[in-house]
Amino acid sequence: MTFQGVGIGRGMAMGTVLQMPAPLPEPQDAPSTLSVDAEKERAAVALAATAAGIRARGERAGGSAKDVLEAQAFMAEDPTLSDDVKARIGTGKTAERAVFEAFASFRDLLVSMSGYMGERATDLDDVSQRVVAQLQGVEAPGVPDPDHQFVLVARDLAPADTALLNLDKVLGLITSDGGPTSHTAILAREKSIVAAVGVAGALEIANGTTVIVDASTGTITVDPNEDERFAAKMAIQERASLANAPAGPGRLADDTEIPLLANLGSAGGAEEAVELGAEGVGLFRTEFLFLDSAQAPTVEEQQSQYSSLFAAFPGKKVVVRALDAGADKPLSFLNDAPEENPALGLRGLRALRANEQILRDQLTAIRNAEAENTADVWVMAPMVSTLEETRYFTSIAREIGLKTAGVMIEVPSSALLADRILVDADFASIGTNDLTQYTLAADRLLGSVASFQDPWHPAVLRLVGEVGKAGAALGKPVGICGEAAADPLLAVVLVGLGATSLSMSPAALADVRAELRLYTIEQAQHFAELALKANSAMEARAAVSASASS
Amino acid sequence: MAERTVTIASTHGLHARPASIFTQAAAKAGVPVQLTKGDKSVNAASILGVISLGIDHNDDVVLSVEGDDADAVLDELAALLTTDHDAA
Numbered sequence: 001m002t003f004q005g006v007g008i009g010r011g012m013a014m015g016t017v018l019q020m021p022a023p024l025p026e027p028q029d030a031p032s033t034l035s036v037d038a039e040k041e042r043a044a045v046a047l048a049a050t051a052a053g054i055r056a057r058g059e060r061a062g063g064s065a066k067d068v069l070e071a072q073a074f075m076a077e078d079p080t081l082s083d084d085v086k087a088r089i090g091t092g093k094t095a096e097r098a099v100f101e102a103f104a105s106f107r108d109l110l111v112s113m114s115g116y117m118g119e120r121a122t123d124l125d126d127v128s129q130r131v132v133a134q135l136q137g138v139e140a141p142g143v144p145d146p147d148h149q150f151v152l153v154a155r156d157l158a159p160a161d162t163a164l165l166n167l168d169k170v171l172g173l174i175t176s177d178g179g180p181t182s183h184t185a186i187l188a189r190e191k192s193i194v195a196a197v198g199v200a201g202a203l204e205i206a207n208g209t210t211v212i213v214d215a216s217t218g219t220i221t222v223d224p225n226e227d228e229r230f231a232a233k234m235a236i237q238e239r240a241s242l243a244n245a246p247a248g249p250g251r252l253a254d255d256t257e258i259p260l261l262a263n264l265g266s267a268g269g270a271e272e273a274v275e276l277g278a279e280g281v282g283l284f285r286t287e288f289l290f291l292d293s294a295q296a297p298t299v300e301e302q303q304s305q306y307s308s309l310f311a312a313f314p315g316k317k318v319v320v321r322a323l324d325a326g327a328d329k330p331l332s333f334l335n336d337a338p339e340e341n342p343a344l345g346l347r348g349l350r351a352l353r354a355n356e357q358i359l360r361d362q363l364t365a366i367r368n369a370e371a372e373n374t375a376d377v378w379v380m381a382p383m384v385s386t387l388e389e390t391r392y393f394t395s396i397a398r399e400i401g402l403k404t405a406g407v408m409i410e411v412p413s414s415a416l417l418a419d420r421i422l423v424d425a426d427f428a429s430i431g432t433n434d435l436t437q438y439t440l441a442a443d444r445l446l447g448s449v450a451s452f453q454d455p456w457h458p459a460v461l462r463l464v465g466e467v468g469k470a471g472a473a474l475g476k477p478v479g480i481c482g483e484a485a486a487d488p489l490l491a492v493v494l495v496g497l498g499a500t501s502l503s504m505s506p507a508a509l510a511d512v513r514a515e516l517r518l519y520t521i522e523q524a525q526h527f528a529e530l531a532l533k534a535n536s537a538m539e540a541r542a543a544v545s546a547s548a549s550s
Numbered sequence: 551m552a553e554r555t556v557t558i559a560s561t562h563g564l565h566a567r568p569a570s571i572f573t574q575a576a577a578k579a580g581v582p583v584q585l586t587k588g589d590k591s592v593n594a595a596s597i598l599g600v601i602s603l604g605i606d607h608n609d610d611v612v613l614s615v616e617g618d619d620a621d622a623v624l625d626e627l628a629a630l631l632t633t634d635h636d637a638a
Contacts (some may be wrong), residue, residue, distance in 0.1 A: 071570065080592060080599035106598050294562050294607070 001222045005174070005199030007215035008185045010488065010511050011239060013151060013172035013194035014212045014224070014232045017205050020154035021139045024132055027096035036089055043085050043095040046134040050127065051076035053134075057145055068123070075127050081106060096135050103128035145169070151211055153202050157184045167191055172213040174220060176202040179451060180487075180541070189486045192507035196220060242514070247277025250502065250513050254520040258495055260513055261317070261503035263481060267305055270312035273506040277513065280317035280376075282429065282503020283481035284309060286362065290323055295333050296358045299365045306369035310377065318375045319429065319479070319503075320366050321408065322359060322393075324348050324382035334358070343443060348383025348410075349393060356396075363400045370402070378404040380429055385411040390421045408481075410434035415463035418470035425476070428467055430499070432482025436460050454537035455484035461497060461531050461540065468498015479503055488515035489544060495521070496528030519548075552620035554613050559634040564605035572630050573597045581617035583627065594627070 032039050051073040058069030075081070081102055088098035103124050110121045126142060133140040143152070149171050156178040157165075165187075173195040175184050180197060188195035194215050205211065205222060212221040212232045221228055250260035261282030262273035273281070289297050289305055310318055325331040325347065334355055339345035352359040363379060370377040381393035384407040397405035406427035409415050415435065422428055432455045437444040439460050442452030455461075464480075471478035479501040484490050486508035492515060494502065502512060519527070527544045534540035560568040576583045576594035583594035587609060592599030594613070605611060611631070615623045 074570070074573075074597055078596050078598045080596035080602075083593075106602070109602050 003199050003201050003205075003220040003222065005196040005202070005218045005220065006180050006185075007213075007218035008180065008188040008195040008197060009192065009508075010216045010514075011172075011192070011194035012212065012214050012216070012232055012235045014210065014229065014236065015149055015151040015171035017153050017174075017207055017209045017211055018144045018146065018150040019203065019205070019207055020143060020152060020157075021141045022155075023141045024129055024136070024138070027094065027100045027132055029097050030094065031092050032089070032094040034094075036092075039089045039093075039095045039098070040086055042135060043089060043099060044082070046095065046099070046131050047076050047082060047085075050131045050134050053140075054127070054130070060145075060147070072123050072127050075124060076131060096132050099131045099135065100128060103131075151213060153205060154184075155203065156197075157187065167193065172196075172211075174199050174202045174205075174211075174213060176200060180454070186483055189483065189508055190505040192511070242510075247510065247513060249277075249279055250516055252495070252516050252519060252521055252524065254522075256521045258499070258516055259317070259501040260509050260516075261319075261479070261481075261501055262506045262509070263503050264309070264506075267309040267312070269506065270309055274312060276506040276509050278506055278509060280313055280319075281309070282317075282319050282479050282501060284318060284320045286321060286323055287325065290325065290331055296361065299361050299368070302362060302365035303368045306366055307372050310369055310373035310375035314374045316375055317378065319378040319380060319406075319481075322349070322352060322362055322379065322381050325351050343437065348408075349381040349389055350383065352381075353389075353392065360396065360400065363397055363402060367401050376404075377402070378406060378427065380406045380408050380427070382408050382431075383410050383434065384408060384421070385413050387417060387420050387424070390414075390424050394424055394426070409463075409467050410438065412439050412463055415466050418467040419473065422467075422470045422474045422476045427477040427479065428471060429479040429481050429503070430464055430467055432460065432464070432480060432484035435463060435482070439463060455482065455487075456490060456493075456531065456537040456540045458532055458534050458536070458540055461493065461528070464494060464499070465497040465528065465532065471500065472498055477501060486512065488512050489527075489541075489548060491515060492519050492524050492548075493527045493531050493544060496524035496526070551614055551616050552624055553615075554624050554628055555610055556613065556628045556631045558605055558607055558609045558611065559632045561607055561634060563607050563609065564600060564603070564631075569597055569600050572627070573600055575627060575630055579615070579623045579627070581615060581619065581623060583623065584612075584614040586612040586614065 054069050054073040058066040084102040085098045088101055089095060107121045107124045130140045143165050145166060149169050151172040152170050153174045156175050170193060173184060173188055173193055175197045176199055178184050178197045185197050194213050196213055196215060196218050199220055209222060212224050212228060250258045252258060259279045261280045262278035263283040264273060264281055265285045266288045289302055325334045334351045346354060366379055379397050379402050384390055390407050394405040404426045406425045406429060407421060408431050409428050410431040414421055418428060433444060436453055436455050440452040440457060442449040444453050467478050477500045478498055480494050480499045481503040484494060485502040486504040488511045491502055491512045527547060530543040530547055531540040534543050558564055573595055584591050585594040585600060587603045587605055590603060592603060613624055613627055
């Protein structure tokens, strides 16, 4: 028997299925039929058992997961929480309901506090669900964590689930819902996990059943026979040997060079990126230096971080993005005015401009770090929407002594005026995630409009094409540094639209490198034409896939 | 009962790691410890309670300890609060 969905990437996996348990319904607020003391005892036992269970998982996991789980165990054992639970039971509530309400009230408190503590709120939800599951004697919800490898099947995965996913154990991912742009698909691309999404019927596969996931076709084979198993084993081995082959530079079949660069969020990932064949860094996000702090770090603190990254890429290109705060990543010292629509608010370069000293300090630290290294350092401003903003940023960068200053194209206005922006800017880098969000007017963090967040949409591709044309006419480089570059076939389309380099999470490099080698620049341009002519993202994807496999 | 007022040294206040170091020490003290900021008091061994006070750098807080070794416990816990755990 087989099921069909949309495959993510090119990989293949074989393993036994584990279904993700569904989240528990909210416990009913019905009066308890037990005595107050009996309910208190049930709650105390369940909290202690949950803490012990979480701690045991932490011991098994080790590393940074152990610290996260240890902190969760302390939450289950917290005396203030336990007092709150007892007080609620005292008013006649069941242990389940009291636990649910007590955790929820702390969660709301943490959410109301900004920064690091707000992010711990999802931990509280997870602990709460585990305690309620313990009380009800049902399986704990959330990502299963068995001591063997498995193929995870879920309706869809939330960001909080994927953070806890043990990637050493997960052979493959199958979701019944979600499309090629769902959070699961993005994670799978980023981490190079074999995945198929939108697989109708997948939730019916029994735990323990062996399946083959073929991401290149989106096919799930249930209970494969001997021949199918053998073929899958061979295919998996062949891919593994391909991945271990030395990684050359990115180029098309006609040897047109398309440098393949890495997106990095800290200096720590540099070594892995180099191993995976990154020819430089196309997007160095600097937010990690600023998060969880009450004020901006000093020039010296920043300089040492930049310098350790640059040192990993001697003689190579490293593009550093100035602090991109606002919207989904607020920083209190930049802007703590509440906004109705943060994505349309004081964010990116706008926020830096309102705090110019932070921008000047950052660029100074980058210049100082560049002087200590041989990396070819470029800087770019996030979320630029006008020509005037472009000039503002490049003039400060040049005044400080940085030789290559460009802008990110994430807003349709700057894509449409790229022919003027690129007269001043030394390069453009297209952030396809935000460009899609702003073009389709769909909040990329909002599940209910997730289907709009598809960079294959011809409106998005037309804007990318405008930037590509402007870059070609003015002889300026146009990079891509969004999710889109990590989708192998879409990467070819982007090159056809005029992208001169592609930057992505390092895990995606191998598949994109292999795909580029299959096509000439003329073929890439033909794919781009097909995609631009389509009426929807789905049609664009289908048209290019059909042409590619013919 | 012994009391002491101390000023928080950690640059980012009593969040995350400093709060976790402090509450674990308070839990090990073996005697009840209260932490008070303004007119709100919490059990100092409770990380959720301590975090809920929203304590920032340079805030004054009051430690209250009951029991025989109150002064020794106060010394230890006050030392933690007046250390900058955010310093590298």
